[in-house]
Amino acid sequence: MSDAPKQNDWSKPAAMAIPEGGYFKDKIEQGRYGPIFPKTPACYGFSIIAKIIPGREPNFYEYARNIEKAVAGQPDCLAVLKLHYLRWNLFKIKGDNYFQYMGIFDTDFDKYTEDAVAIFAATGLNTVFENLEGFPKDWKTNAQAFIKFVRDHHCPSFLEYGEYPYVSAEEIKKALKLKAAFSDMLDQMQ
């Protein structure tokens, strides 16, 4: 991968147009569970879109409250996923309810995929997926089936943008910590 020279360029906003299918055909990197989607100025990410099993909509709102509680109770419970942001949406197509789960993170999903499966089980993130059509019933013991579902329902981007491209959440947190420490130091010097 040729990501090294890009990394210092955080000050220069960047956009990337992505070919149909989500990959740059001449430089597809193979991951353990299949080809890896490219890193973009908006880092790695996925958008999973799937149909809800009819009648299960209330579960999604209950689930939202549960996740809110889980993260409040243990703020680092999703740390393994190396996330920036997650967004969940519900919407209708021709009267059917659909669910979208969009994440932006710093490592390609393939790398820590088993850890993600474990997190799903531990935090209750799974409960919402079990209300989607086609989600494998044996996902807990069958990482392969889980990954296949995610890959089958992932809609790759055709365009991504980063105001501060390629910067990891860890680097942002480090910078903010440094800023806080520096302000504190200046205060102490008054």
Place this chain on the structure above:
Amino acid sequence: MLEFDDIQYILLTRAPAITGRYEFLSFRNAAGGRAWLAAILETVHSVQQARASIEKDNRWVSVAFTWNGLQALGLGEASLASFPEEFKQGMVARAEILGDTGANRPDKWVGRLASAELHALVILFARDTAERQRCESEHHRLVMKCEGVEVLSSLDLVATPPFEYAHDHFGYRDRLSELAIEGSGDEPRPGFGGSVKAGEFILGYPDEEGSIPPLPRPEVLSRNGSYMAYRRLQEHVGAFRDFLRQHGETPEQQEFVAAKLMGRWRSGAPLVLAPHKDDPELGADMQRTNNFNYKEMDPHGYAVPLGAHIRRMNPRDTAANMNRRRMIRRGAPYGPHLPEGTPEDGKERGIAAFVICASLVRQFEFAQNVWINDKNFHELGNERDPIIGNQDGTLEYKIPMRPIRKKITGLPAFTTMRGGAYFFLPGLKALRYIVSLGTAR
């Protein structure tokens, strides 16, 4: 309860051997292959047998097969299809995932290890050279008797001096990461976070998730079996010593650089516990040499650099689900010892090791793909494992120090992958089942 009378000894026992030999076989004829297996089966120890007579035995034998090998022996289509995808594909097809590219790529491998004709492997460990040679001739006679069985290549293993403890050609102490499997009778040592569930290594038992994952069929074939990834890694001792001299003026400074690449002094003493000065006694003390963590004791890598070999291969408390990534390592050095002060002689020497686990994709391939070869492991940006990562001279290695870190650019490759394969290591009942495939039912 683990079935010690069925599990091949190598999974749970270490033979007191100082030499050994691997032979890589091909079967041109299923019946001939099964005849070979029927005969060699008599010499394969179970855990129970090995433990009962480890003092008086002089040789220990293990047998394993590639997916192509199982096919060549006549295993049915449904059974073949039930094996995991990565094992079916084999190590050659997984080269890019494993970092076996550039100088490490399969078309440069030796011993016909990259060939689809590689079907089986016999691992021999022997108490001395005379016993190894005796077994070699005995096996040669057996192979000659079995139709269509061909030895593709072999590799002799020899311990390198000094002989008091296991170490590689670079001089680093080996066998420090011996984990304990629940139910094996082995006591977990301090620093391992307790014993690991048997299902992480042996098929048919609950794993760390508390369940038994889907296994190859029939059960008699998979139960008490395991997977092995073979890696023949050449060690460039001359280049390694040149590097140490280039980055350290005195022998002490050179030892320090060697320690910083590994995360341990060559004696085995971990830098977290002995940051400034070697402590060989600590290195050899199995009760102490692993008893440390990173999150509290070395979060910034001032002792063990964030990209050091031992920090990548076992990130301890800085990785999630560590017990889902554990591996058993077996193997030995090969090739002639290069005495200190002797210039590089161009002869191949290295380490020929097996990584044993219940899931190649989740354990072995994860370690290769993420821990060893992810350039951005721990946000390092432009590094790979300094000892066994894919190095092409363009990457760097950062050693955190106060007030400013030392950054080595253009790190050379100290190792080159010379060949490897994925094997299935069946239990003894499964070996007998394979032998029986030819008989009419």
